[in-house]
Structure formats: C-alpha cells, structure tokens
Amino acid sequence: MTDFDPLAYITMIMETFYPIGADPTGGVTRLGYSEVEDEMHAAATAIAEAEGYVIETDPVGNLYFSLAPSDEYYLVASHLDSVKNGGRFDGIIGVASGMLLLKMVKEEGSDLPVKVGIFRCEESTNFMKATLASSLITGKFNESDFTALTARDGRTLKEIFEQRGHSLELNQIQGVKEYLELHIEQGRMLEANNQRIGVVTSIAGNNRLKVHLEGLAEHSGATPMIIRQDALCAAAEIVLAVEKIAKDDPMRTSVGTVGVLEITPGSMNVIPGGVDMAIDLRDGDNARIAHMRTEVEAAIGQICEARSIQADVRLVSSSPAVTLDQNVIRGLVKATEQFKVPFQEMPSGAGHDAMNFADLCPTGMVFIPCAGGISHNPEESADYADAVLGTRIMLKYLAEIA
Numbered sequence: 001m002t003d004f005d006p007l008a009y010i011t012m013i014m015e016t017f018y019p020i021g022a023d024p025t026g027g028v029t030r031l032g033y034s035e036v037e038d039e040m041h042a043a044a045t046a047i048a049e050a051e052g053y054v055i056e057t058d059p060v061g062n063l064y065f066s067l068a069p070s071d072e073y074y075l076v077a078s079h080l081d082s083v084k085n086g087g088r089f090d091g092i093i094g095v096a097s098g099m100l101l102l103k104m105v106k107e108e109g110s111d112l113p114v115k116v117g118i119f120r121c122e123e124s125t126n127f128m129k130a131t132l133a134s135s136l137i138t139g140k141f142n143e144s145d146f147t148a149l150t151a152r153d154g155r156t157l158k159e160i161f162e163q164r165g166h167s168l169e170l171n172q173i174q175g176v177k178e179y180l181e182l183h184i185e186q187g188r189m190l191e192a193n194n195q196r197i198g199v200v201t202s203i204a205g206n207n208r209l210k211v212h213l214e215g216l217a218e219h220s221g222a223t224p225m226i227i228r229q230d231a232l233c234a235a236a237e238i239v240l241a242v243e244k245i246a247k248d249d250p251m252r253t254s255v256g257t258v259g260v261l262e263i264t265p266g267s268m269n270v271i272p273g274g275v276d277m278a279i280d281l282r283d284g285d286n287a288r289i290a291h292m293r294t295e296v297e298a299a300i301g302q303i304c305e306a307r308s309i310q311a312d313v314r315l316v317s318s319s320p321a322v323t324l325d326q327n328v329i330r331g332l333v334k335a336t337e338q339f340k341v342p343f344q345e346m347p348s349g350a351g352h353d354a355m356n357f358a359d360l361c362p363t364g365m366v367f368i369p370c371a372g373g374i375s376h377n378p379e380e381s382a383d384y385a386d387a388v389l390g391t392r393i394m395l396k397y398l399a400e401i402a
C-alpha cells in the first residue's frame with residue numbers, strides 16, 4: 001500500500017453519504033425501501049464503480065461488492081437506512097468499514113475472497129420489522145409476513161415489492177463462509193471503560209407489539225370524568241406498566257419501550273377516543289422476552305377492563321436472542337490483541353443484520369465507541385480512526401483464518 005490512506009478513504013465514503021436524506025433540523029431520515037435509501041445505495045454503487053468492483057444485487061434489493069466472482073466468500077456487511085431523524089453512523093460506518101476492508105484487500109493485491117454486503121431496511125421504523133431484507137435472504141421470513149407488514153405510508157410490503165420489482169420468492173443467500181459486521185456500540189460501556197474496541201458475544205432479541213386502544217371520543221367540556229372512556233389515560237397506564245415490567249427484571253438486562261403513541265382524533269377539546277402504540281421488548285434471554293410479553297399483555301388486559309377500553313394487541317415481529325460464534329470471538333480477540341489497544345468482550349443490546357446469519361455460518365461483530373453512547377439520534381458520532389482500527393482487526397482476523 002504505497003500512498004493509500006485508510007483514514008482519508010473512510011472519511012471520503014462517510015462524507016459522500018453525509019447530505020443524503022438530511023433533515024432540516026439536523027440528523028437524517030433514510031427509511032428502508034424508500035427513495036432516500038435508494039440514493040444511499042446509488043452513492044455506494046458509484047464508489048464501487050470507480051474501484052472497478054463486481055457489483056451485484058439480489059432479488060430483494062440488497063447490494064454486494066467484490067473484487068472478483070467467488071462461490072465462497074467472507075461477507076462483511078451492514079445497512080444504509082436509518083430511523084426517523086436518526087444519526088449518520090448507525091449502519092453507515094459498518095458499510096464504510098466493509099468498503100475500506102475491500103479496498104485494503106485490493107491495495108494489498110490479496111486474493112482473500114471478500115464481499116461487502118449492504119442490506120435494505122435494517123431499521124424497524126418503516127415496517128415495525130427490523131433487519132427486514134437480511135431476514136428475507138436467510139430464511140427468517142414467512143409468506144404471511146408479506147401481507148402482515150405495512151409501511152408508514154399505508155402500503156403493504158407486498159405492494160411495495162411489486163412496485164419496486166423485487167421478488168416475493170424467499171431466496172436464501174449462498175456461499176457465505178463467515179459473516180462480520182462493524183457497528184457503533186450505541187451504548188456507553190466502551191467510552192466509560194476507555195476501550196477502543198468491543199468484541200461482541202451475543203445480540204439481544206425482541207418482541208414488537210402493536211396495540212390499538214378504542215375508547216370514546218366525546219366533548220372534553222361536557223363529559224363528566226366518571227363516565228369517560230379515555231384511550232390515552234389507558235395508554236398512559238400501559239406506558240408505565242411496560243417500564244415497570246422491564247425494570248423489575250432481577251438481572252437488569254430487560255428493556256421495554258413505548259416509542260410510538262398516536263392519538264385520535266388529536267384535538268384539545270375532544271377526549272382521546274383512539275390510541276395506537278408500539279411496544280419494543282428486548283433481552284439477551286429469550287425466556288425473559290417471553291415473560292415480559294406475558295406480563296405486558298396481562299397488564300393491558302387489566303388496565304383496559306377497568307377503563308372500559310377495547311384493546312387489540314398484535315405481535316408484529318420478533319427476533320430471538322443469539323449467541324455469536326466462539327471461534328470468531330476468540331479470533332477477533334486475538335487479532336485485537338495484536339494492535340495493543342484496550343478492548344473488551346460485550347453483549348449487544350441493539351439488533352443487527354448479524355443476528356440473521358448466526359445460525360447459517362460463523363458470525364462475529366466488532367463494536368467501536370460512539371460519543372456519549374448516543375444513538376438513534378442526530379447527535380450520533382464516532383471516531384473514524386476507531387473504524388479504521390476495527391476494519392484492520394477484521395482484516396487481520398480474516399487473513400489469519402483464510
């Protein structure tokens with residue numbers, strides 16, 4: 001590698017993505033299977049074209065770059081979509097890292113078979129289903145999910161796939177020898193412990209519930225308090241019940257969040273007649289997720305009965321918690337030790353495309369610190385030098401096992 005500068009290269013990639021989907025008040029909105037996500041994929045493709053890479057797409061719109069066609073390859077992947085008004089690092093830095101790793105392989109003149117993968121719709125924002133496209137290609141998706149999943153704009157996933165020309169057949173990805181993903185930690189642990197690298201040991205699973213509460217929208221001045229069926233008051237109790245149920249976990253690993261609350265009709269002088277809410281329950285232990293779900297459903301039943309509110313509760317998506325491959329963890333630890341930087345092994349509380357590969361092939365993840373642990377927020381930030389370090393670690397590991 002003569003005058004190749006990895007830090008300048010990854011900076012160039014990140015800055016190419018920077019303006020796409022920018023929100024006027026800061027942050028970015030790049031929803032899965034939207035035109036903005038298409039723009040992100042086009043920007044990545046332009047860089048890959050300039051490098052002369054082999055560029056492939058699969059029937060659900062995922063994108064792959066490699067130096068040469070190969071039946072078996074190491075897949076280094078992440079995503080370019082974001083949550084609503086999110087940051088510029090979640091997913092993006094993993095793609096930039098994969099592209100840097102491929103560039104390093106090219107500069108070295110190595111024949112290491114590496115493919116960069118860019119998966120559509122990792123975030124649950126658009127469909128309430130996370131890691132959507134990587135689920136599709138790894139056998140984690142049922143035909144019925146196509147009709148069950150609906151985008152924020154009201155179109156079903158099936159309609160969107162038909163309009164975009166994606167296949168409704170469920171295609172399994174072939175030839176992946178191992179899967180690696182670099183990601184920002186999205187928590188405060190690495191920063192608090194002054195570590196530069198996290199080697200991920202497990203990924204928490206989730207259950208996502210959609211709840212519709214139906215009360216009675218009436219005059220806010222003329223309706224006495226004792227006869228009201230206020231759906232928002234029931235929702236308020238449910239929000240606090242979710243918090244309590246997650247907090248009561250003796251292991252302190254469970255988390256529960258109500259991140260969506262939509263009030264109908266939404267007028268100051270009308271009692272809220274309807275509420276739609278989304279509940280996200282996560283833990284590294286599948287039994288704990290199941291326990292939380294049972295408790296949350298029971299709480300919703302009690303709260304709504306006491307207030308004469310009709311509740312419709314549906315599980316819209318779920319992912320089991322996964323343990324990452326012990327050999328990959330050991331290999332990444334060994335590679336990290338050679339760089340003589342502080343690091344630790346750690347679980348991931350967030351979901352990642354990696355979770356869909358863990359049962360198909362040896363799978364590992366590398367975390368880098370993010371400023372203040374802040375993520376899914378316009379303030380999200382990380383050090384490009386840490387991403388270069390994480391990329392070097394993954395490349396060293398791959399060179400070791402190849």
Ligand code: GLV
Nearest residue numbers: 123130350351352
């Ligand atoms: C996705 O980033 C998630 O873990 O919610």
Ligand code: MN
Nearest residue numbers: 083090123376
């Ligand atoms: Mn995310």
Ligand code: MN
Nearest residue numbers: 090091122183
């Ligand atoms: Mn992500």
Ligand code: MN
Nearest residue numbers: 122350351352
């Ligand atoms: Mn994620």
